[in-house]
Amino acid sequence: MSENRSVVWVTGASQGIGLAIARAFAQGGYPVVLSSRRADVCEKLAAELSQTYKVDAMGVGLDVTDAARIDQTVDRVKEKMGRIDVLVNNAGIARDNLLIRMSDEEWAAVIDANLTSVFRMTRSVLRPMLRQKYGRIINISSVIGLMGNAGQANYAAAKAGIIGFSKTVAREYAGKGIRCNVIAPGFVQTDMIGSLPDEQVNHIMNQLPIKRLGKPEEIANLCLFFASELADYITGQVLAVDGGMTI
Numbered sequence: 001m002s003e004n005r006s007v008v009w010v011t012g013a014s015q016g017i018g019l020a021i022a023r024a025f026a027q028g029g030y031p032v033v034l035s036s037r038r039a040d041v042c043e044k045l046a047a048e049l050s051q052t053y054k055v056d057a058m059g060v061g062l063d064v065t066d067a068a069r070i071d072q073t074v075d076r077v078k079e080k081m082g083r084i085d086v087l088v089n090n091a092g093i094a095r096d097n098l099l100i101r102m103s104d105e106e107w108a109a110v111i112d113a114n115l116t117s118v119f120r121m122t123r124s125v126l127r128p129m130l131r132q133k134y135g136r137i138i139n140i141s142s143v144i145g146l147m148g149n150a151g152q153a154n155y156a157a158a159k160a161g162i163i164g165f166s167k168t169v170a171r172e173y174a175g176k177g178i179r180c181n182v183i184a185p186g187f188v189q190t191d192m193i194g195s196l197p198d199e200q201v202n203h204i205m206n207q208l209p210i211k212r213l214g215k216p217e218e219i220a221n222l223c224l225f226f227a228s229e230l231a232d233y234i235t236g237q238v239l240a241v242d243g244g245m246t247i
Helices: 016-027 039-053 067-081 104-132 153-176 198-206 216-227
Strands: 008-011 032-036 057-061 086-089 135-140 178-185 238-241
Touching: 008 016, 008 104, 016 032, 016 039, 016 086, 016 216, 032 039, 032 067, 039 057, 057 067, 067 104, 086 104, 104 135, 104 153, 104 178, 135 153, 135 216, 153 178, 178 216, 216 238
Parallel strands: 008 032, 008 086, 032 057, 086 135, 135 178, 178 238
Antiparallel strands: none
């Protein structure tokens, strides 16, 4: 059914950037797996992508903080889709607070959902990738992991941790046909940004050399590149898609 047989799994795919990434791969002919905590939404979206783009698509419910469920879900995906070639670790949360007011729970929840989940997902899919001697791991970090941001010590630490983790994965498995790269989005037009007051959004845009917010599709386009043969000689790299924010 699918033209491109490399199977792509996107976590946090029920909305926003994750959904845009899954849609871009489906449009490109890739079989796709969409996962998030909302199984019903992912199943519905998978059916829509399959019908629209004539690709194999699977929607699964997965809480990426549930270590046991990750391994079970990897086995389930392998059984249905046959293989896992590309993993896009996109799932994450925010629990913002000034550091002096930040609770242990706010710290731990963000580290677990945004960083530890990437470790667990990557560890689990590495096994089939090593057996097939091929894999592409694309981790979604943030410019906050490069710059820091007031009120986001937990988020910044997690997103910076993703970068160090990814570079290590890239070094360990480059000789096994596996590439691992990082995308660091800036301010992207999503529901979260859409909920901000217009004045705040305008202030954000005025700080950017490119005077607009990013589009989810612009993150998705880079995922397509990193997953393709065009990026076969690229690993362990971090590319900010941020309108010039980190210049």
